[in-house]
Amino acid sequence: MITVRFAPSPTGNLHIGGARTALFNYLFAKHTGGKFILRIEDTDKERSKKEYEENIFASLKWLGMHHDELYRQSERMHIYKDYASKLAKSENTYKCFCTREELDKKRQLFEKMKRSYKYDGTCRKLSRAKGDKLKESGKPFVVRFKMPEEGETIINDLVRGKITFDNKELDDIILERTDGVPTYNFCVVIDDALMKITHIIRGEDHISNTPRQIQLYKALGFELPEFAHIPLILGSDKTRLSKRAGAAAVTEYEDDGYIPEAVINFLALLGCSYSPTEEIFPLGELIKRFNLPHVNKSAAIFDFTKLDYLNGYYIRQKTEAEIAALVRPFLIKAGITPGEELLLKVVKLEKGRLKKLTDILDSKYFFKEVKEYDTAGFEKYFKDPVKIALLEIYRKEAEGVSFEATNLEVFTKSFAEKNGKKLGELVHPVRLALTGKLISPGLFEVMETLGKELCLKRLEAVISLK
Ligand code: GLU
Numbered sequence: 262m263i264t265v266r267f268a269p270s271p272t273g274n275l276h277i278g279g280a281r282t283a284l285f286n287y288l289f290a291k292h293t294g295g296k297f298i299l300r301i302e303d304t305d306k307e308r309s310k311k312e313y314e315e316n317i318f319a320s321l322k323w324l325g326m327h328h329d330e331l332y333r334q335s336e337r338m339h340i341y342k343d344y345a346s347k348l349a350k351s352e353n354t355y356k357c358f359c360t361r362e363e364l365d366k367k368r369q370l371f372e373k374m375k376r377s378y379k380y381d382g383t384c385r386k387l388s389r390a391k392g393d394k395l396k397e398s399g400k401p402f403v404v405r406f407k408m409p410e411e412g413e414t415i416i417n418d419l420v421r422g423k424i425t426f427d428n429k430e431l432d433d434i435i436l437e438r439t440d441g442v443p444t445y446n447f448c449v450v451i452d453d454a455l456m457k458i459t460h461i462i463r464g465e466d467h468i469s470n471t472p473r474q475i476q477l478y479k480a481l482g483f484e485l486p487e488f489a490h491i492p493l494i495l496g497s498d499k500t501r502l503s504k505r506a507g508a509a510a511v512t513e514y515e516d517d518g519y520i521p522e523a524v525i526n527f528l529a530l531l532g533c534s535y536s537p538t539e540e541i542f543p544l545g546e547l548i549k550r551f552n553l554p555h556v557n558k559s560a561a562i563f564d565f566t567k568l569d570y571l572n573g574y575y576i577r578q579k580t581e582a583e584i585a586a587l588v589r590p591f592l593i594k595a596g597i598t599p600g601e602e603l604l605l606k607v608v609k610l611e612k613g614r615l616k617k618l619t620d621i622l623d624s625k626y627f628f629k630e631v632k633e634y635d636t637a638g639f640e641k642y643f644k645d646p647v648k649i650a651l652l653e654i655y656r657k658e659a660e661g662v663s664f665e666a667t668n669l670e671v672f673t674k675s676f677a678e679k680n681g682k683k684l685g686e687l688v689h690p691v692r693l694a695l696t697g698k699l700i701s702p703g704l705f706e707v708m709e710t711l712g713k714e715l716c717l718k719r720l721e722a723v724i725s726l727k
Contacts, residue, residue, distance in 0.1 A: 263295030264459050270302045271313035274510035275320040281528040286462045287326045288551035299328035303335045320511035324521050341443040344451050353480045356392040356402040357384035379432040404437035414472035419489040419553045426472040434473050450474050454483035465490045489553050492532040493560045507563040518617030523572035532561035573616040581608045588621040597628045606710045610702040631697040638699045642690035649727045656720040664713040666705040694723040
């Protein structure tokens with residue numbers, strides 16, 4: 262059975278890049294009828310935090326990616342210990358007593374020579390007896406793996422093809438730290454093998470770990486899985502994804518008013534192709550179409566415009582009641598408790614314009630008094646007594662009008678004509694008076710939604726400015 266895993270370290274909130282890795286694994290599992298395992302890689306006690314683990318769970322749940330099995334590495338320490346003894350017995354590992362200072366010095370020397378650092382194997386040459394003696398004397402040590410010194414290690418990557426490493430370049434990686442805690446490279450191999458992971462789908466940044474892990478598989482007598490390294494995500498300026506360019510936690514996207522359907526569709530497009538022409542793929546469609554050969558080699562570019570477009574699209578697919586329920590918490594957070602009937606009317610007006618749920622906050626004027634006006638608009642429309650006088654007459658005549666949008670349109674058009682004005686000369690200042698803004702949904706619909714009483718009151722507030 263095809264089995265994949267998503268293996269985040271709970272050392273931070275689930276990042277958008279991590280979510281993309283999770284999604285590719287999830288889509289592949291669902292596409293093939295396989296299993297999606299979530300494995301929390303929390304061996305680093307200092308940096309791993311429960312709150313981050315919870316953030317990972319909440320983010321995956323929000324995105325709709327449910328795991329079939331869950332593991333925590335911190336609960337599997339005994340397993341790693343067993344394998345460490347096995348490797349020690351088969352003489353595939355050795356104790357390394359080099360101190361941090363000694364290693365730092367060596368590293369600096371390599372840097373000076375502009376060579377990439379590799380542990381020089383000082384302790385590999387120690388006899389076992391000498392090693393045991395040093396251990397007994399209480400000298401701290403790490404356990405290192407003996408990498409083969411000859412030959413090549415080849416990854417047949419399902420995305421990148423054949424990648425060859427000269428074994429001379431692989432250093433003797435640390436499997437256990439001085440405090441006995443096993444390292445990432447060690448745990449990951451044991452877990453992937455014992456959990457019968459068939460395909461390891463992860464970020465390209467792990468390619469350099471892979472030959473080291475392959476050697477561990479071999480030493481432990483495990484069967485090799487398939488590897489698929491997915492491309493990096495770059496910001497729109499083609500450099501490393503920065504916070505400003507989109508590198509944020511999934512929960513931050515949620516707080517910013519993105520909806521999971523859009524985030525899923527967006528992430529799925531980051532480094533994978535589904536069709537030469539289309540871009541809208543809901544989850545079900547992605548599951549049908551996703552496959553590893555469609556993953557691109559080249560880096561994916563994060564494009565906020567596309568994300569906003571998709572978000573707007575998926576918002577529009579919802580019913581007005583659904584949208585109302587989604588935007589309500591954002592209004593409440595802004596101190597507004599909207600009545601359901603009014604909220605539904607506002608959603609109806611705003612639906613086509615919402616890119617993010619937070620855009621609903623542009624329509625606060627439906628729920629709250631208008632206290633401020635767009636500055637440029639104020640200068641243009643409310644400073645001139647002649648223009649205010651026109652608003653005053655408009656307001657007076659509006660008193661006798663029935664406030665349905667079509668009616669208001671007929672009234673305003675004929676009012677403009679009668680007074681020798683262009684329609685815009687009325688629409689803009691009236692809009693500014695009613696909403697505080699120069700841009701809003703159709704003015705007459707806004708007026709109908711606000712109702713006669715509020716409209717007249719807001720016009721009066723502007724007239725009394727003079
Ligand atoms: N815990 C590792 C990480 O978060 C997982 C790497 C892997 O998928 O092998 O980067």
